Structure formats: structure tokens, C-alpha cells
Amino acid sequence: MDKMMDSPWVLRIIALFLACLLFFSVRTELSSTNKTTTNEQMEVIRDVPVDVFYDDDSLIVTGIPKTVNVTIKGPMQIVLRTKAVKDFSIFVDLNHLLMGEHNVKLQYENISDKLQVTLDPATINVNIEEKVTQEFRVDPEMNNRLIDEGYILKGMTANPATVYVTGAKSAVESISYVKATVTGEQGLNQSFTQEAAVKVLDRDLNKLDVTIEPESVKVQVDIAEYSKELPVTMNEIGKVPDGVTINNLTLDTTAMKVYGKKSIIDVLTEVLIDVDLSKITESKTYEFDVKLPEGATKVSQQTIKVKADVTKVEKESKEAKEDKESTPNSNPEPNPEPNPNPNPEETEPTTNTEDIDS
Numbered sequence: 001m002d003k004m005m006d007s008p009w010v011l012r013i014i015a016l017f018l019a020c021l022l023f024f025s026v027r028t029e030l031s032s033t034n035k036t037t038t039n040e041q042m043e044v045i046r047d048v049p050v051d052v053f054y055d056d057d058s059l060i061v062t063g064i065p066k067t068v069n070v071t072i073k074g075p076m077q078i079v080l081r082t083k084a085v086k087d088f089s090i091f092v093d094l095n096h097l098l099m100g101e102h103n104v105k106l107q108y109e110n111i112s113d114k115l116q117v118t119l120d121p122a123t124i125n126v127n128i129e130e131k132v133t134q135e136f137r138v139d140p141e142m143n144n145r146l147i148d149e150g151y152i153l154k155g156m157t158a159n160p161a162t163v164y165v166t167g168a169k170s171a172v173e174s175i176s177y178v179k180a181t182v183t184g185e186q187g188l189n190q191s192f193t194q195e196a197a198v199k200v201l202d203r204d205l206n207k208l209d210v211t212i213e214p215e216s217v218k219v220q221v222d223i224a225e226y227s228k229e230l231p232v233t234m235n236e237i238g239k240v241p242d243g244v245t246i247n248n249l250t251l252d253t254t255a256m257k258v259y260g261k262k263s264i265i266d267v268l269t270e271v272l273i274d275v276d277l278s279k280i281t282e283s284k285t286y287e288f289d290v291k292l293p294e295g296a297t298k299v300s301q302q303t304i305k306v307k308a309d310v311t312k313v314e315k316e317s318k319e320a321k322e323d324k325e326s327t328p329n330s331n332p333e334p335n336p337e338p339n340p341n342p343n344p345e346e347t348e349p350t351t352n353t354e355d356i357d358s
Contacts, residue, residue, distance in 0.1 A: 041076035043083045044069060050106065051091040054128070060168040061094060062209065063126040068106065074115035082111065090119065092126075099128045129168035136175065137162050138198060140219045142182040147223060148189040150261040150297070154222040156182070163198055163217070167210030175210075176203040180217050191222045225297070226265060227257040232304065233270045238278035246280060248309040256290070257300035264295035273304055283310045 047067040054061055068090055072079050082088065088110040094102075105123045140156035147153055158180055165172060180196040197216045200208045232254055240246055251273070258265055272291055280286060285307045290299050 039075055040073065041079040042071065042073040043079050044071045045083055045086065048086075048090050051089055052094065053091065054094040054097075056131075058131050059099070060129050060131045060171075061126055062129070062168060062171075063124060064092065065121065065124065069120040070108070071118040071120070072111070072115045073118075074112070078112050078114055082115065092124070094126065094128060097128060099130065101125065101127050127168075129170060131166065132169045132172050133164055133166040134172050134175075135162050135164055136178040136200075138178050138180050138217055140180045140182060140196065140217075140221075142184075142221065146184050146186050146188050148187045149263075150226055151189050151223050152226045152262075154191075154224040156222070157220045158196075158217045159220065160214070160217060164213045165200055165210050166213070167208065171208050171210055174202045175200055175208060177201040177205070180219055182219050182221055188221075188223055191220070193218055193220050195219075225259045226262045227259045227300075228265045228268070229255050229257050230268055230271050231255050233272055234275050234306070235272045236275050236277055238276040240277045241281055243313045244281055245311040245313065246277065246308060247311055249275060249280075250307040250309075252285075252305040252307065253301070256304075258293055258296045259298045259300075260296040268293050268296070271299065273306075275306055280308045280310060282312065283308055 046069045048070050049067055050065060052061060052064055070088075070090065072082055088108060090106055090108050092104050092106055094104065097104075103123055103125050106119050106121070108117060108119065111117055138158040138161060140158050142153065142156065144153060163178065165175065165178070177200070179199045179201065181199065182194050182196050184192075184194070195216055196219045198212050198214070200210050200212060202208060232251055234249060234251065236249075256271055258268060258271060271293060273288055274291055275286075275288055285305050287303050287305050290302055290304055292299060
């Protein structure tokens with residue numbers, strides 16, 4: 001036996017046998033591995049909706065993702081059919097849980113037992129709260145930079161003026177702003193109406209996950225030309241006619257609105273009214289045009305009334321006075337005739353004694 005083992009041919013035959021045995025062993029292993037690899041498949045199904053079961057009439061659940069990714073691994077034929085048909089569902093059942101925070105595991109159904117299923121995420125943190133509904137007033141808003149120069153935002157009104165917000169109690173209690181934002185192009189110079197979506201925000205301007213009814217409102221935007229009320233001041237021009245004394249002039253309006261660009265109108269301090277004194281001849285109400293201030297586009301009224309209190313002095317003309325002085329008196333009073341006997345005793349008749357006796 002020792003002699004046989006010492007023979008080189010025997011050793012060569014044994015080595016060849018062992019090499020063949022090793023070759024066929026490795027080939028069988030590789031064939032088995034390739035067969036397994038060929039029959040198995042792995043696929044990722046993305047954005048699969050998540051169904052939630054709970055009392056949605058009185059409760060609100062937050063923290064549940066809208067979709068998850070599902071990874072399936074198994075026989076190629078089953079994997080491909082499952083991905084194509086997508087007749088399975090991902091869900092979470094919360095009916096047995098009380099209000100508060102919970103860590104729950106997502107579940108699936110209608111997936112073959114021959115498949116290995118991995119969910120991403122597999123577990124989620126949820127918060128179950130009381131469901132409340134509250135009415136809020138809508139505050140319309142708009143960027144004032146959209147308004148043309150010389151115009152101002154007079155006001156905005158929403159229709160309807162209030163909306164109903166439904167959500168978790170903590171979310172509704174954190175509401176600070178209910179806004180309806182109006183948009184548009186720059187250069188707005190007239191009123192308009194626009195449909196605007198309603199946004200519900202907390203004090204940090206974060207959008208809240210709530211339900212709004214209605215989701216949009218009609219906003220009436222009132223735009224007007226910029227104006228400022230200024231006092232009216234009389235500017236007397238012209239010369240008072242002869243024989244006329246103006247005692248007092250009274251304006252029927254002491255202030256009026258002036259329209260135009262804000263940068264110009266804000267500098268003005270008054271509206272001057274030119275009152276022509278040469279036209280005032282008697283006590284009555286006169287009407288004068290309003291002078292448009294420089295840079296203004298218009299004023300609230302084009303004319304203004306001035307009430308005049310006048311005294312007229314009657315003066316005799318020089319010609320009439322001269323004629324009166326040169327004309328003689330047509331009916332002079334007669335002078336009395338002189339008495340030839342100024343002494344009454346001398347004019348008294350003398351009595352003749354002879355006539356008495358006879």
C-alpha cells in the first residue's frame with residue numbers, strides 16, 4: 001500500500017479525481033444560486049395612500065402621512081403582478097385608542113404571503129383630539145404697492161364676511177389670522193371685485209391644517225383718488241367801486257378737498273379764492289371760481305359763494321351842485337311896503353268939536 005502511494009501515477013489519478021469532484025460541486029452551487037436569483041424580484045411601490053379608521057364625526061387625527069412607500073420582495077411573477085394591479089391597501093386602525101398621543105404601526109392587507117413587505121415609514125406618531133368648529137371673521141388684505149400713485153385704498157369688504165373653521169381643538173385655538181389675499185398688477189386706479197382664497201394662520205404665520213367653509217370669498221376693493229381737506233382763504237383783488245363800503249365778506253365754505261398725488265397734496269396748506277372787489281356793488285351773495293392749486297388734479301367744488309355786506313354812500317355830483325348854485329329863486333318872497341307914518345299917533349284922526357256940537 002505504501003508502495004502504491006509512492007507511485008506518481010496513483011497520486012496523479014487521485015488529484016484528478018479530487019479536481020473533478022470540486023468542479024462539479026462548485027458548478028452545482030452556482031447553478032442553484034443563479035436559479036434562485038432569477039426567480040426572485042424586488043420592487044418599490046411609491047406613494048401608496050394610507051387609510052385611517054376612527055370616529056371622524058367627533059375626533060381629529062394629526063400626524064398620519066398621506067402616502068407611504070412599500071417595498072415588496074419575492075417571486076418575480078407575484079411581485080410584478082402586485083405592482084401592476086395595486087389591489088392591496090395600507091391602513092391604520094385608531095378606533096380602539098383614546099384621545100392623546102400614540103405610536104402606532106401601519107398595517108397592510110391583500111398582499112401575498114409569499115412576498116416580503118417593508119413599509120416606509122413602518123410606525124407613526126399620531127395625536128387624537130376633539131373636533132371643533134368655530135366661526136371667524138375674514139380680513140381682506142392687499143399690497144398697497146399695487147395701487148397707482150395718486151390713489152389710495154379706501155377699503156375692502158369680504159362676502160361672506162365670516163367663515164367656519166373645523167379642526168383639532170388645539171389648532172383652532174391657535175388661530176390668529178383668517179386672511180383673504182387680493183392680488184393684481186401694479187397701477188391699480190379703480191375699484192374692483194376679486195375671488196380670493198381664505199388662509200388660516202397662527203401668530204407665527206404658519207398655515208394650519210384645518211377645514212374652511214367656504215374656502216374662498218369675494219372681496220370688494222374700493223380705490224379712490226388721494227385727497228386732503230384744506231382750509232379756504234380769500235385773496236382780495238381789484239378795487240372797491242366809488243361810493244361802496246364793504247363791511248364784511250363771508251365764505252359759505254371754510255374747507256374743501258383737494259385731489260392729486262400724495263407727495264404734492266401733503267405739501268399744500270390752503271386753497272386760495274380770488275375775490276374781485278370791483279364786482280361787489282351791493283349786499284348780496286356772489287359766486288367766484290376756485291383756483292386749482294398747483295400740482296392738484298381737482299378740487300371738491302369748482303365755485304364758491306361769498307356773502308357781501310355793503311354800505312352804499314350817495315354822493316352829489318359836482319355838475320349838479322354847480323347848476324343848483326347858478327339858478328335864481330323863481331318865487332322870491334315879496335318885501336313889505338314901507339309905512340309912511342311909522343308913528344301910529346300921527347295917523348290917528350282928529351275929532352272936530354264943532355261937528356260934535358252940531
